[in-house]
Amino acid sequence: MSKKIQKILKSGWDNFQRQGILTFATLFIIFIAVFLASSLYLFAGAIYFLNDRLQERIDISVFFKENTAREDIVKIEDQLKAVPEVKKVEYFSADDAYQKFVQDHKDDKYYEALQAIEMNPFLASIHIQAKNPSQYGSISTFLKKDEFQSVIQNVNDYKRGTVIQKLTDLTKNIRTIGLALIGFLSLIAVLVTFNTIKLTIFSQKAEIEIMRLVGAKRRFIQGPYFIQGLLCGLSASLLAFVLFGAMAFLLQEKLSGIFLGFNMFDFYKANIWELVALQFGSGLLLGTVSSLLAVQAYLKK
Amino acid sequence: MIKLENITKTYPLSFNRETKVALQNVSFDVEAGEFITFCGRSGAGKTTLLKLIACQEQPTEGAVFFDGENLGKIKDKDICAFRHQIGFVFQDYKLLSYKTVFENVSYALEVTDYQNGVMDNEVSQILELVGLEKQTNSFPHELSGGEKQRVAIARALIHRPKVILADEPTGNLDPYHTRDVLKILNKVNELGTTILLATHSKEIVNSLQRRVITIEDGQIRSDEANGRFIL
Ligand SMILES: Nc1ncnc2c1ncn2[C@@H]1O[C@H](COP(=O)(O)OP(=O)(O)O)[C@@H](O)[C@H]1O
Ligand SMILES: [Mg+2]
Numbered sequence: 001m002s003k004k005i006q007k008i009l010k011s012g013w014d015n016f017q018r019q020g021i022l023t024f025a026t027l028f029i030i031f032i033a034v035f036l037a038s039s040l041y042l043f044a045g046a047i048y049f050l051n052d053r054l055q056e057r058i059d060i061s062v063f064f065k066e067n068t069a070r071e072d073i074v075k076i077e078d079q080l081k082a083v084p085e086v087k088k089v090e091y092f093s094a095d096d097a098y099q100k101f102v103q104d105h106k107d108d109k110y111y112e113a114l115q116a117i118e119m120n121p122f123l124a125s126i127h128i129q130a131k132n133p134s135q136y137g138s139i140s141t142f143l144k145k146d147e148f149q150s151v152i153q154n155v156n157d158y159k160r161g162t163v164i165q166k167l168t169d170l171t172k173n174i175r176t177i178g179l180a181l182i183g184f185l186s187l188i189a190v191l192v193t194f195n196t197i198k199l200t201i202f203s204q205k206a207e208i209e210i211m212r213l214v215g216a217k218r219r220f221i222q223g224p225y226f227i228q229g230l231l232c233g234l235s236a237s238l239l240a241f242v243l244f245g246a247m248a249f250l251l252q253e254k255l256s257g258i259f260l261g262f263n264m265f266d267f268y269k270a271n272i273w274e275l276v277a278l279q280f281g282s283g284l285l286l287g288t289v290s291s292l293l294a295v296q297a298y299l300k301k
Numbered sequence: 302m303i304k305l306e307n308i309t310k311t312y313p314l315s316f317n318r319e320t321k322v323a324l325q326n327v328s329f330d331v332e333a334g335e336f337i338t339f340c341g342r343s344g345a346g347k348t349t350l351l352k353l354i355a356c357q358e359q360p361t362e363g364a365v366f367f368d369g370e371n372l373g374k375i376k377d378k379d380i381c382a383f384r385h386q387i388g389f390v391f392q393d394y395k396l397l398s399y400k401t402v403f404e405n406v407s408y409a410l411e412v413t414d415y416q417n418g419v420m421d422n423e424v425s426q427i428l429e430l431v432g433l434e435k436q437t438n439s440f441p442h443e444l445s446g447g448e449k450q451r452v453a454i455a456r457a458l459i460h461r462p463k464v465i466l467a468d469e470p471t472g473n474l475d476p477y478h479t480r481d482v483l484k485i486l487n488k489v490n491e492l493g494t495t496i497l498l499a500t501h502s503k504e505i506v507n508s509l510q511r512r513v514i515t516i517e518d519g520q521i522r523s524d525e526a527n528g529r530f531i532l
Contacts, residue, residue, distance in 0.1 A: 007411055018399045210395045213357065214456070215384030216412040 008220065012227020022200050023232060026287070029196040030236035033189045034283045038244045040182045041278055042264060045271065047178040049262045051171045056129065060139055061156040063123040068151045070124075076148060077126060083142060085135035090127045097122035123153055194290045201225070201294035208298045218299055225291045233287025237280040244268070244279070302495060303331035303354060303464070308363035310349055310519075323349040324519045328363075331497065333463075336490045339499040340506050340530060341516035347499035348392060350516070351466045354497065355387060356380065385413045388457030388494075390467040394449045396441040396456075402428065403437040406455045413460050427455045430485065432478070446473035454482060464495045471505065483508070503530040 016023055064073055073091065080089050098120045105111045114121075130136050143155050204225070211221045245268060252265040268275065310324040324346045331337060339347045352358040353365055356372045365372045367383065375383060388409075389395070396405050407424045428434050431451040441449055450473050457465055467486070471479040483505065490496050500506065506513055506529065513528025514521060523531060 004411075014404075015399055206395075207397055207399070210397055211408075211412075212380075213355070213384065213389060213395065214409050214412055215381045215387075216408075217381050220412060 004220070005223075008223035009227055011224035012231065015224055015228045016231045019228075022203065023228070025200045026197055026229070026232040026291075027236045027239075029193050030233055030283055030286050031239050033193045033286055034237055034240040034279050035244060036185065036189050037282050038240060038275060038279055040185060041271075041275060042248070042267065043178065044182055045267050046262045047175055049267075051175055053261070054171045058129070058136070060128045060130075060136060060143070061125050062128070062143060063125045063153045063156070064151050065153045066123065068124065072151050073124060073126065076151070080126075080128060080139075080142075083139065085130050085132070085139060086128060087131045088127075088129040090129075092125045092127060094120050094122045094124045097125070190286075193286050194293070197229075197286075197290040198294045198297070201291065201298075204295075205298050208295065212299070221299065222292065222295050225295045226288055229287035229291030230284060231287075232291075233283040233285070234280070236287070237283030240283065241276065241279050244275075302333040302368060303497075304366040305329055305353070306363050306366070308353060308360045308365065310346075310353065310358065311361045322519055324353075324360075326363075327516075327519075327521055329514060329521065329524060331495060333495055334490070334493055336487070336496045336509070336511040337498070338506055338509055338511060338513045338528070339497065339516060340513055340528075340532070341499075341501065342532065343501055345516045346519040347501075347516060348468055349519075351468050351497065351499055354464075355389060355466055356383065381412070385460060386463045388460070388462035388465040390450070390453045390457045390465070390470040392468040392472065394441070394453045396449055396452055398441050401438050401440055402433060402444070402452050405441070405452055406459050409456045409460050415460070424455075424459060427459050430458075431455045432481070447475065447478060450474060451478065451482070454485070458485070458489060462494065464497065465489070467496065467498045469500055470498065471500070471502070479505070506530040 062076075070093075077089050077091060080086050098114075101114065101122065102111065105114075128139060130139055140155065143152070208221060248264040248268040252263050256263050305328055308324055308327040309322070311320040311322050313320050327346075327350070339350060341347050349358065353360055354367075354372075356365075356367075356375065359373055372383075397408065400408060403424055406428060407420060410420050410424070425434070425437070428437055431454055433448065433451055433455065436444065436448065441452070444452065450470060454467075454470055457467070465486070470486075471482050474482060486496055486498070498505075498509075510527055512524070512526050513530075515523045515528070515531055517532070
């Protein structure tokens, strides 16, 4: 490493340590931006999670007449699986339904009522999910075929479409609005960060002027500020990484209720490398680019 | 070596349309190795004159030449090399506030292409010369005015410039240090460095017995080879 580069590194480190207020202000604003970026990432994750959850909840349930043979149902299942729009077909026997009911109502009066009738009132059913919500219409039509009517008790297709369509529109809107909000907030974060750093470097105007008067070359002036920005970005990202992880850990249970079971901490763990890249990438980029641009402004003759 | 041709410098004043004339039709030549004192009341235009020579300000009219080169036309990339040939002592010190005394002085060497091995030694020597060997690790805000001024002087000397521009370099010094600084300036002048010194002090002007250019209201009133204080 050349002596000059060593000098620049040392000088940047010295500035980072000595310019307490400048360092703190820069570090803090980058921290806020990185934390916000992480939150938005999390928010986007939650939106997709919610979207999937809602779509999973949309399905067509087909209830079969009592005593329908399992083979007949399997035949229909196979036919359905051959339909290209169908994503998933799930069979639910009358016993399964009974068990599930018992499971869900162990402690209440419905269970007593069920025991009182001493039989299984449930019907066997299959639950069909489409690859795309707009395809429920055609699946529903498919099930209306005459050959099926001898075994099918009823098809719960939410009045073919209207509810499904509404739900679909809703999830689409949530996604669009959410992503637009994320884009908007990111833009604001970048602008605010850049301007704050520019203001803090404004206090360096006199220093930069002195350096120029003594005959320091551009690179020699810019270098230490670059290193200082890098260090600020690095510490801010590290701080955001740790605090964000802590927040996700502490709030995972509280917030999963709101987000239909979305677990922040699991999400954090599952996407850790992407998050690390996002946090350190945005932190280092903000620290270095804004310090470079701000110093550049004072280097003009 | 340095040549000023019909220099006029006006500063725009904010809030009204008038401008302030700081220098008017000033011309003179400086030979290499000279020791010139610019003498005048405060507000006469001494600082402005030195700023023009340092290429820190541009003249409104006229031109400044350094080694035959018009400073008004100097390119951005050549300005560093130009500044390496000059040592500055500013009236307001202009020290780097987040660097220690030692680093402030060594900075002027680092910006030139100087070998590092010799550097630390030389910085220590020059700090000893100005009597700051005990404060090498202090920061500017921990120093008195006089101490800051001596750091500035050490910084102006360290890279052995061709010319030293010194604006009131003894303004904040006690008589002992004033005498020492003048001694140092005389010494480097004997070794061939051109010195341009601005002062309003009668004692200094009279003790130097060198060329004196007296400035009054932005104009040269007298220019004498062995001048005395005449205001
Ligand atoms: N940046 C400036 N803007 C406006 N007026 C200035 C500026 N610098 C100096 N002046 C004016 O120019 C005149 C000469 O100033 P200066 O060269 O600093 O004098 P000196 O150094 O001899 O005291 C003064 O009247 C001062 O008010
Ligand atoms: Mg002055």
